[in-house]
Amino acid sequence: QVxxxxxxxxxxxxxxxxxxxxxxxxxxxSVNLMRWYRQxxxxxxxxxxxxxxxxxxxxxxxxxxxxxxxxxxxTLYLQMNNLKPEDxxxxxxxxxxxxxxxxxxxxxxxxxxx
Numbered sequence: 001q002v003x004x005x006x007x008x009x010x011x012x013x014x015x016x017x018x019x020x021x022x023x024x025x026x027x028x029x030s031v032n033l034m035r036w037y038r039q040x041x042x043x044x045x046x047x048x049x050x051x052x053x054x055x056x057x058x059x060x061x062x063x064x065x066x067x068x069x070x071x072x073x074x075t076l077y078l079q080m081n082n083l084k085p086e087d088x089x090x091x092x093x094x095x096x097x098x099x100x101x102x103x104x105x106x107x108x109x110x111x112x113x114x
Contacts, residue, residue: 002026002103004093009108016112017081022093022105024074029097034076036069038110040089048091049078062086083112 008020020036032053039045049069050058057069068079076093090107097103 002028002095004095004103004105006091006093006105006108009091009110011111011113012083014084014112014114016083017079018083018110020078020080020091020093020108020110022076022078024076024095024103028074028095029099029101031095032098033096034069034071035094035096036076036078037092037094038087038089039092039107040086043089045092051076080110083110085112085114088112 003025004022006020006022008018010018012018034051036048037045038048048060048063049067051069051071059067066080066082070077088111091110092107093105095103
């Protein structure tokens, strides 16, 4: 089994920064895509950023220029700068594998105050 655990969330004022981490443990298949999602209170989960195994990154328009996705080993990161109140939500990491399966973490809360 592969387990993902997010960390680094917290309360921050608008304009501040946070760095989220997603650590993978257990037996990890070959990864072809790593992603961050978020879910705001009372809303649907939305995609935030992609990092492919080849190093290609993609971002949702709402976070482009402010967030940076990266990885080192089996850890995925999301550097979040110039945070806005609308960035508030539970952030989830997701790994997709060449086997066709994927794994979700349990999420970490990010709250941005105005």
